[in-house]
Amino acid sequence: MSITENRGGSSDRTGLRAGGSKTSLRSSSKRYGEKLAMGVLIGAAGLSVLVTVGIFFALLIPSISFFREVPVLDFLTGTRWAPTFNNPDFGVLPLIVGTAWTTLIGLVIAVPVGLGAAIYLSEYAPNRVRNVLKPILEILAGIPSVVYGYFALFYVAPVVLKGWFGLEIGTFSVLSAGLVLGIMIIPTVASLSEDSMSAVPQSLRQGSFALGANKMRTTMRVVFPAAISGITASIVLALSRAVGETMIVALAAGTRAQVTTDPREAAQTMTGFIAQTATGESVPGSLGYNTLFAVGLLLFLITLAFNIIAGIIVRRYREVY
Amino acid sequence: MVLSLGLAACGGSDEPGGDGDTSVSGEIVVDGSSTVEPLTSAAGELFGEENSKVNVSVATSGTGGGFEKFCAGETDISDASRPIKDEEAAICETAGIEYTELRVATDALTVVVSKDNDFITCLTLDELKKVWEPAAEGKVTTWDQVNSAFPKEKIDLYGPGTDSGTFDYFTDEVNGEEGASRSDYNASEDDNVIVKGVGGSANALGYFGYTYFEENASTLKAVEVDSGDGCVAPSAETSADGTYTPLARPLFIYVKNASYADKPEVAAFVDFFVASDAEIAEVAQFIPLNDEQRTELETALATLKG
Amino acid sequence: MASIGAVVAKPLRAAKHGDRTFTSIAFLSMLWLALAFAILCLGVLLVDSFLDGRTRLDSNLLTRYTSRVLPDRAGARAAILGSAWVIATTAVLAIPLGIAAGVYLEEFADPRRWYNKVIEVNLSNLAAVPAIVYGMLTAGFALAIGMERRIVLAGGIALALLVLPVIIISTREAVRSVPQEIRHGSLALGATPLQTIWRQTLPAAIPGIATGAILALSRAFGEAAPLLLLGGLVFVTYDPTGLNSGFTTLPIQIFNWASQPQLAFQQVASAAIILMLVMLLLMNAIAIFIRNRYQNKW
Numbered sequence: 009m010s011i012t013e014n015r016g017g018s019s020d021r022t023g024l025r026a027g028g029s030k031t032s033l034r035s036s037s038k039r040y041g042e043k044l045a046m047g048v049l050i051g052a053a054g055l056s057v058l059v060t061v062g063i064f065f066a067l068l069i070p071s072i073s074f075f076r077e078v079p080v081l082d083f084l085t086g087t088r089w090a091p092t093f094n095n096p097d098f099g100v101l102p103l104i105v106g107t108a109w110t111t112l113i114g115l116v117i118a119v120p121v122g123l124g125a126a127i128y129l130s131e132y133a134p135n136r137v138r139n140v141l142k143p144i145l146e147i148l149a150g151i152p153s154v155v156y157g158y159f160a161l162f163y164v165a166p167v168v169l170k171g172w173f174g175l176e177i178g179t180f181s182v183l184s185a186g187l188v189l190g191i192m193i194i195p196t197v198a199s200l201s202e203d204s205m206s207a208v209p210q211s212l213r214q215g216s217f218a219l220g221a222n223k224m225r226t227t228m229r230v231v232f233p234a235a236i237s238g239i240t241a242s243i244v245l246a247l248s249r250a251v252g253e254t255m256i257v258a259l260a261a262g263t264r265a266q267v268t269t270d271p272r273e274a275a276q277t278m279t280g281f282i283a284q285t286a287t288g289e290s291v292p293g294s295l296g297y298n299t300l301f302a303v304g305l306l307l308f309l310i311t312l313a314f315n316i317i318a319g320i321i322v323r324r325y326r327e328v329y
Numbered sequence: 330m331v332l333s334l335g336l337a338a339c340g341g342s343d344e345p346g347g348d349g350d351t352s353v354s355g356e357i358v359v360d361g362s363s364t365v366e367p368l369t370s371a372a373g374e375l376f377g378e379e380n381s382k383v384n385v386s387v388a389t390s391g392t393g394g395g396f397e398k399f400c401a402g403e404t405d406i407s408d409a410s411r412p413i414k415d416e417e418a419a420i421c422e423t424a425g426i427e428y429t430e431l432r433v434a435t436d437a438l439t440v441v442v443s444k445d446n447d448f449i450t451c452l453t454l455d456e457l458k459k460v461w462e463p464a465a466e467g468k469v470t471t472w473d474q475v476n477s478a479f480p481k482e483k484i485d486l487y488g489p490g491t492d493s494g495t496f497d498y499f500t501d502e503v504n505g506e507e508g509a510s511r512s513d514y515n516a517s518e519d520d521n522v523i524v525k526g527v528g529g530s531a532n533a534l535g536y537f538g539y540t541y542f543e544e545n546a547s548t549l550k551a552v553e554v555d556s557g558d559g560c561v562a563p564s565a566e567t568s569a570d571g572t573y574t575p576l577a578r579p580l581f582i583y584v585k586n587a588s589y590a591d592k593p594e595v596a597a598f599v600d601f602f603v604a605s606d607a608e609i610a611e612v613a614q615f616i617p618l619n620d621e622q623r624t625e626l627e628t629a630l631a632t633l634k635g
Numbered sequence: 636m637a638s639i640g641a642v643v644a645k646p647l648r649a650a651k652h653g654d655r656t657f658t659s660i661a662f663l664s665m666l667w668l669a670l671a672f673a674i675l676c677l678g679v680l681l682v683d684s685f686l687d688g689r690t691r692l693d694s695n696l697l698t699r700y701t702s703r704v705l706p707d708r709a710g711a712r713a714a715i716l717g718s719a720w721v722i723a724t725t726a727v728l729a730i731p732l733g734i735a736a737g738v739y740l741e742e743f744a745d746p747r748r749w750y751n752k753v754i755e756v757n758l759s760n761l762a763a764v765p766a767i768v769y770g771m772l773t774a775g776f777a778l779a780i781g782m783e784r785r786i787v788l789a790g791g792i793a794l795a796l797l798v799l800p801v802i803i804i805s806t807r808e809a810v811r812s813v814p815q816e817i818r819h820g821s822l823a824l825g826a827t828p829l830q831t832i833w834r835q836t837l838p839a840a841i842p843g844i845a846t847g848a849i850l851a852l853s854r855a856f857g858e859a860a861p862l863l864l865l866g867g868l869v870f871v872t873y874d875p876t877g878l879n880s881g882f883t884t885l886p887i888q889i890f891n892w893a894s895q896p897q898l899a900f901q902q903v904a905s906a907a908i909i910l911m912l913v914m915l916l917l918m919n920a921i922a923i924f925i926r927n928r929y930q931n932k933w
Contacts, residue, residue: 049743053735062772070775120669123669254860358881
């Protein structure tokens with residue numbers, strides 16, 4: 009059920025406002041206790057806006073101090089990130105590249121596996137199987153990211169990558185972090201895609217079968233395209249989560265801020281930098297503190313952009329049955 | 330010395346809390362060097378066995394980070410692996426924070442490579458400088474550039490971040506200027522991360538305090554340092570007698586005078602620290618002070634009290 | 636085992652010839668592979684944690700503090716209590732506010748008004764903000780009002796902000812599913828709208844709200860990033876003494892232990908992970924139980 013339709017769970021529109029609006033629940037009496045309670049409710053809802061405003065300002069104000077000392081263009085296009093050294097440089101590209109690597113590897117894992125699982129659960133699995141497998145997938149989503157990071161550091165890197173695959177890889181790498189990040193995001197892709205595909209009406213499938221298509225064709229040519237908006241939204245959401253994830257990369261990706269083309273290298277992501285700096289010095293007002301917030305602002309804007317894109321895709325391409 | 334006997338007895342106890350309880354209680358906030366942290370944490374633990382109502386929390390923001398918080402009044406004690414800098418002292422003075430420097434142990438700053446590394450046993454100071462100086466950034470990337478006898482393998486570097494006293498000390502001694510270093514290495518305030526990183530890669534090199542090497546001697550190899558008189562391996566003896574130079578260095582705790590005077594738990598803790606210094610150093614696997622340094626410590630404590 | 640065989644064999648026995656083509660079966664195999672991969676990863680993770688940590692699943696884990704001196708006997712007591720304190724604070728802050736906001740948005744807000752549209756968009760954005768940003772917000776807030784950053788209250792605020800959007804959204808879903816007839820009946824009997832909500836709608840929606848709240852809190856339980864930002868990595872050997880006290884939580888303690896190279900710390904970290912997973916499974920199971928048992932079927 010969507011947020012904008014079927015408000016209040018009813019389509020009864022009778023009485024005073026027959027023009028299609030809600031039956032008014034607004035009190036017409038002057039009970040002050042009621043007014044107070046209403047005020048509390050409105051305040052609570054307004055709080056959410058306050059939070060966003062708060063985030064914006066909390067990130068913006070130190071960033072403004074930062075950008076007074078470091079030109080925005082240097083920040084966005086520089087390729088050397090060494091904010092605390094004697095000859096400092098504030099080019100954020102290495103952090104962005106690090107984030108891009110872990111996100112990319114994560115999506116390469118999560119999208120095929122997630123979609124595969126989703127297609128199976130929604131189209132092929134008998135109900136009993138589905139009722140068992142779906143909660144199991146949900147468990148993957150509930151595991152804390154610090155556990156995943158630990159898993160990457162102590163199992164994936166030494167045992168899987170070095171041992172099974174024989175890769176020349178160190179303790180820290182974007183590959184091990186990205187792989188585990190992907191595993192963590194599988195349920196995000198799987199769950200939302202499965203919901204979208206299940207919501208496609210049976211009549212479309214039956215029409216396809218009636219025309220002689222087999223199950224595979226029906227799934228891929230009819231159901232999948234019909235659910236594409238939900239599926240894309242799930243992928244974009246997974247993307248946001250990958251970009252914003254901190255603990256896995258802090259534990260497993262390393263602290264070497266560099267622009268690299270080799271996923272076996274260690275690299276630092278935006279979130280990894282924030283975590284590392286935050287557990288170090290953080291005296292307000294200093295350039296180091298402000299650097300933290302400048303990167304945080306960039307991160308916030310990026311995830312915000314992805315979220316808005318997801319919203320647009322859902323609204324534009326959603327099929328309403 | 331009854332105290333140290335009592336300590337030895339309690340050290341082997343199985344009880345989570347102490348049964349001896351003095352009347353001190355409260356919170357002691359410590360921050361600073363990750364090199365010194367094992368020492369302070371061990372001290373806090375041993376102290377806590379006799380004084381279970383005192384909460385000692387030890388954070389590791391790095392020597393520099395610790396001083397920033399110390400001079401902002403946020404901590405009672407600052408762990409440091411180098412003496413306080415003039416700029417930092419000035420900030421403390423402006424903020425009205427008076428402190429006492431106590432040298433509590435010695436450390437042999439150790440350069441390490443992985444046990445799997447088969448081509449490095451000894452490095453001269455010049456070679457170290459070639460690897461770590463700012464000019465090396467982006468240029469010195471394979472081991473054969475450092476010494477033609479080494480293989481052409483990629484150099485993988487790990488080291489403390491710029492807030493670390495270890496970083497300050499190392500760059501000062503090796504590169505000639507405090508804070509001067511290449512920046513393209515895996516930096517971490519947490520020495521354990523360096524241990525992990527170096528241990529996992531045959532071509533990696535890193536540096537940190539001796540304790541971290543000792544605790545991980547199964548995966549790491551200490552590099553002998555040649556400062557002109559031959560290769561010397563780091564150890565308690567070579568640090569104490571001065572042959573492991575220039576990387577043998579003092580470790581400090583800085584105590585806020587006001588905390589010592591106003592908070593009895595801080596006073597009790599610091600007294601305990603000094604009195605049982607040798608015990609604590611041994612438990613935490615640090616190099617204890619020699620007699621001369623001990624006397625200096627006791628004198629310093631006397632000024633704190635008086 | 637027989638049912639797995641049945642599941643596997645079903646498409647092969649498919650009546651329609653079209654489902655027995657090579658491509659169809661290859662396709663299905665790939666789907667199975669995908670699913671198997673996901674489940675295999677989960678299995679390996681659980682088994683690996685269990686194998687690593689089983690030697691340390693002892694009472695020391697629960698009753699002792701972390702230790703430099705005796706890593707073999709390190710325990711997670713400070714972390715467990717710290718987590719309890721922080722989650723309790725989070726619940727007290729986030730649940731009433733979340734329910735209040737959700738009720739307003741669902742019952743009273745006119746969706747065509749611009750300010751309510753803004754709130755809508757806002758909520759879905761907030762739900763996607765990275766957790767660490769909430770830590771930064773709380774740090775800035777604490778700085779502005781002069782509150783210490785490393786205390787339980789600050790941690791509770793950061794996590795409450797994190798889960799607030801989730802609680803609001805699940806409250807709305809729960810309230811939305813209460814049929815209009817209930818409300819109308821109450822209004823017809825002369826109750827005011829607020830009385831209706833308080834006495835009829837909300838109680839009917841409680842199971843859904845409770846489920847959402849528990850899932851949100853279990854997410855907060857597993858979060859480390861925002862708290863790292865506030866307090867840093869702290870070696871804590873005491874129980875939290877109140878909202879004003881320093882603290883550590885299970886995820887932070889695990890992160891701390893994972894960074895130590897000694898084998899003993901690795902083992903205790905694995906044991907703590909098992910502990911955490913068990914607690915999370917328990918919370919999820921309670922949520923599902925509530926949903927199944929008390930969910931009203933209209």
